Amino acid sequence: MAQILVENLDPVILQKLENLAKQHGRSLQEELKHILQQAAETATHYHTGGDMEKAREAVARAQVRYAGKDFSDSTELIREDRER
Incomplete structure (x- = not known):
């Protein structure tokens, strides 16, 4: 199995990690x-799309929230900004 060496770790961080380890036995x-x-699983979950059901629910909430509202076309504003 691979080994990792972490050099120049701040002593304060090391103490916090030791305290966490002690708290968790x-x-x-x-x-x-x-x-x-945990970090690897979270990063993998995030970058591979995560929970699609939660994403669909978030989109549905946004659709309900903004239903019937009119928004201005920002094309002209973007064009003006690019021409500066």
């Missing part, structure tokens, strides 16, 4: 592995 190494696994 883990060794520092176990706590760091847990944190890295």
Whole structure:
């Protein structure tokens, strides 16, 4: 299994990580592995589209919220801005 070396870690951060490990009943190494696994899963979940059902629900809420409202066409404003 791969090993990672983290150099120049701020002592304050190290102390916080040690405190977290103690709170969770883990060794520092176990706590760091847990944190890295969570971060990797979250990043993968985010970049692979996440929960499509939640996304659909958010879109449906936005559609209801903005239904019947008129919005100005921003094409001219964008064109003017680009010509500056």
